Ligand SMILES: CC(=O)N[C@H]1[C@@H](OP(=O)(O)O)O[C@H](CO)[C@@H](O)[C@@H]1O
């Protein structure tokens with residue numbers, strides 16, 4: 308069977324590639340202004356169909372979202388059959404296809420690709436897709452649907468839902484009727500699976516105080532409302548920032564990214580959050596989660612991905628001991644360089660900790676190497692993976708006491724409350740609430756596990772971020788030559804100082820991270836390194852940001 312060239316041509320002509328724009332499939336898929344993504348969407352539809360054919364008709368997922376980015380942005384990423392991110396080697400193919408200048412060039416590129424990858428076009432192809440609440444979403448989905456049609460794939464529209472729900476659906480569809488069946492392949496199936504496991508885990512525990520859930524005015528609001536219904540009285544969820552149709556509201560002054568970067572309470576919660584009460588923020592596609600609370604003096608405290616990892620890992624270790632299976636199932640942690648030094652110290656004194664480059668796919672793959680891999684980016688994106696062997700061991704383990712049996716059941720229920728396909732803000736939220744309920748922890752008690760080092764993240768706009776190359780899981784620069792030595796020199800002057808510089812994979816900037824024992828010192832170090840990077844790489848003195856030192 309060959310390509311339906313006429314059909315592809317006819318549909319592709321409806322979605323011409325804008326001149327002078329180079330698209331790149333990066334850490335978060337394709338991501339840029341929604342207004343220029345039409346051709347990319349069409350071509351991603353074609354590519355998703357090809358990937359499905361290549362994998363014998365397994366269902367591929369496509370998520371249309373720009374996560375925590377501003378509302379005018381949009382983006383698209385592909386999801387592989389087990390619900391994980393697109394295989395690395397296909398990212399360059401996605402980039403090549405997206406940049407073919409004309410329909411003819413696109414068809415030629417597709418043809419060449421089919422031949423080199425030996426894709427059997429007679430195979431069936433299935434694609435399931437969803438979008439977040441962005442206003443540019445419907446038109447982009449229509450372009451995607453044209454692409455799916457052009458390659459002769461069968462499309463399933465999962466509508467407006469969160470990124471983690473789409474990942475769940477992909478896995479559920481592809482495991483349906485097998486021994487690894489992940490759950491019913493619908494949003495209801497997802498809600499039912501997670502909330503049923505949650506209810507079992509907190510049965511008999513004192514009801515937790517109500518939880519404010521800042522939904523970033525995004526798609527998480529919709530899913531949070533549904534969870535509130537499914538879990539009923541066991542935990543009162545109060546969704547806030549739920550204005551999904553108010554223009555400009557998405558991720559604006561709220562959401563997980565706002566809280567993490569500004570280290571502040573979303574202003575809209577200032578009058579609702581009471582001292583001692585805990586709350587959490589999701590990002591625009593509900594795959595990141597940050598907790599926070601106000602202490603007795605009204606002071607804001609943030610509980611980020613590192614704190615979630617520490618809380619959850621300790622709890623799982625405790626349960627494996629209580630179930631008498633700790634000799635067979637070991638827990639490990641995966642972090643990135645952005646993990647707070649306080650967390651790395653605390654965790655590595657207790658468990659194996661691995662540091663990998665930024666981007667969830669790196670964390671996910673490293674976590675797969677542990678029996679139970681707990682991975683979180685500091686920004687709140689993460690999950691827990693149980694290896695297939697560990698799941699078998701849990702299923703076969705014979706507890707010798709009722710206490711062991713209870714602990715074992717708890718672990719098995721945890722495997723169901725956790726969305727193991729990808730970071731999932733609402734699943735992680737239920738997980739955190741389970742641990743807090745079991746430990747009778749308030750936000751303050753959870754926070755006291757270890758003390759965060761003051762830190763600062765700064766963006767530096769440079770002429771060409773591609774000259775920045777790193778090593779040692781992005782903790783050191785190898786290029787531009789000589790810059791790392793100068794950074795080291797600065798870092799040495801600060802007590803508890805640590806700083807690193809890396810090019811962003813999602814924005815045209817270089818990121819500088821610094822921490823130190825004192826707040827003022829962390830800020831000073833960050834702005835000094837930022838100034839150094841700016842000056843050393845040809846930043847225009849007239850436009851040098853005033854905070855740079
Ligand atoms: C410091 C930071 O938070 N970086 C984020 C951001 O990547 P950058 O490569 O730093 O732009 O977006 C990624 C995708 O969402 C996320 O994985 C990562 O953690």
Ligand SMILES: [Mg+2]
Nearest residue numbers: 374590592594
């Ligand atoms: Mg996100």
